[in-house]
Amino acid sequence: MILRIDRLGVELPPPSTPDPAGAAAVQELMGGKFGEMSTLMNYTFQSMNFRFRQGARPFYDLIANIAAEEYGHVELVGATINTMLTDVDLDDAHDDAYKQHYLFGGKGALPADSHGKPWNGSYVHSSGDLVEDLTHNYFLETGARSGKLRVYEMCDHPAARALTGYLLVRGGVHQVAYARALERLTGADMTKLFPSPRIPTDKIPESQPHIAQGLHLKLYRFSPQDYREIVAVFNGPHPETGEDLMVVDEAPEGFPPYDLPAQPDVFAPDYAPEEISEIAQKLRKAAGLPDHVTGIVANDGNGLVGKVKDKLT
Ligand code: MN
Ligand code: MN
Numbered sequence: 565m566i567l568r569i570d571r572l573g574v575e576l577p578p579p580s581t582p583d584p585a586g587a588a589a590v591q592e593l594m595g596g597k598f599g600e601m602s603t604l605m606n607y608t609f610q611s612m613n614f615r616f617r618q619g620a621r622p623f624y625d626l627i628a629n630i631a632a633e634e635y636g637h638v639e640l641v642g643a644t645i646n647t648m649l650t651d652v653d654l655d656d657a658h659d660d661a662y663k664q665h666y667l668f669g670g671k672g673a674l675p676a677d678s679h680g681k682p683w684n685g686s687y688v689h690s691s692g693d694l695v696e697d698l699t700h701n702y703f704l705e706t707g708a709r710s711g712k713l714r715v716y717e718m719c720d721h722p723a724a725r726a727l728t729g730y731l732l733v734r735g736g737v738h739q740v741a742y743a744r745a746l747e748r749l750t751g752a753d754m755t756k757l758f759p760s761p762r763i764p765t766d767k768i769p770e771s772q773p774h775i776a777q778g779l780h781l782k783l784y785r786f787s788p789q790d791y792r793e794i795v796a797v798f799n800g801p802h803p804e805t806g807e808d809l810m811v812v813d814e815a816p817e818g819f820p821p822y823d824l825p826a827q828p829d830v831f832a833p834d835y836a837p838e839e840i841s842e843i844a845q846k847l848r849k850a851a852g853l854p855d856h857v858t859g860i861v862a863n864d865g866n867g868l869v870g871k872v873k874d875k876l877t
Contacts, residue, residue, distance in 0.1 A: 566635055567786065570859065571818025573636050574730035574774075576643055577722045578822050578863065579650035584662035586719040587648040588678055590727070593641050593715055595676040595683035598707040600637040602687040603738075606704060607631035609690040610697050622796035623694060626745055627701070629791040630738055633784065637734070640727055643821055645673035647723040650824050670832040695749060702742040702754050709735040713763055716770075729770020732763060733780050740809065741783060745797050755803040762804075781807055786815035823861035 593599050611628035614620075649671040656662065664680040665671060675683045689700045709732060716728040743754035765771040765780070774780070783798050785791050795811050802809055826837035834840050848857075 566632060567788070569815055569818060570820075572640055572643055572821050573633075573734075573816055573818060574640060574726060575819040575862075576640075576647060576726050576822065579647050579824060580722060582650060582652040582656070583648045583719070583721040583724075584652050584656055584665065586721045586724055587645045587665060588662060588680075589715055589718050590641060590645050590648065590678075590724055591674065591676055591680070592678035592711060593708075593727075593731070594638065594645065594673055595681075596678065596711065597687050598704060598711045599677065599683070600634055600641050600708075601675060601683045603704060603708060604631060604634035604638055605685070605688050606690065606701065607634060609688050610701075613690050613692060614694075615692070620694065622793040623698070623745055623749070625791040625793045626741060626797050627697075629783070629785055629787070629794055630741065632787070633734070633738075637731060640731070642673040644723045644727040646671070646824055647822065648721055650827070654829060666830065670830040671827050672832065695746070698742050698746050698749070699754075702739065702746065705735055705739040705742060709739065709763055716768070725770045729768055729772075730774055730779075732765050732768065733771050733774040736763070736765060736780055737783060740803060741798050743803070744800065744809070748797050778807075778810075780805070781809050782812045783809070784812050784814070784816055786813075820860045820862045820864075822863055 595601050607627050608631045611624065611631055614624045614627070617624045645665075649665055649669075652662070652666075652671060654666070664674055664676065668674060674680065677683070689697065689704075691697055691700075712728045712732050712735060715724060716732070719725070719728075740755075746752055746754050766775060781802055783794060785794060798809055798811055800809060801807065826833060828835050828837060
């Protein structure tokens, strides 16, 4: 079971100038072959299918635990796309990729790549053979980082930059984790065998704060009780910096997401959002909930009702 926490792994900026073409490019990081839906589903299926777990526990724990982080990356990519699509005008709905966002998505992220092609299960490689799957995962993380760097260079929207600056650092940790797992299992040093992208994250401004906080060294383990044996594999020096890798037994602190404004032109969440808000307020009152909305968002004013009304009046 996934423990769900209503925070994002990195702080995203509020909506600014809409960027539908950029949002279409960011879709590659969602539903492309090397996107976050692929990493999530690869590690989820490999961990579900993992036989003889007690005999190979540290490797099972590693794959299962990284799957949980990838869920959060899917959420981050989605939040970025939604930020970039906020307040896009109908007049801008010319290119094909944005048409998908407008017509199907209601200015929301889609489980599809940068061409609008749906993500599909053939992107999952779960062979049952641990060495084969770990090798695939190393290749997947390597390709995923190349894709992130390309999106970083294509998109100068601040949300896309914040996203890719963070994911490049976290993808680097996963790349190291799978390389180290293979090294422990077979003796092969993947970091020497393959010309994997030597991405100079220390030169990317949006990556620097995360590196300063040591996020390039940490694997988070935030299951209340489980996946404790990762430490047997994820240890030793980082292959690029020589610093010690570490497993952190808590969730990242995280950041509250922006409450993105209603977009009544695409009925998101309705053509008259204030009506839904009035119904919700009545239900909340009947349930004995406090006047102030309890959920936490980055732009918390006095709850959603006022925000929606301000937007529409
Ligand atoms: Mn990821
Ligand atoms: Mn990853």
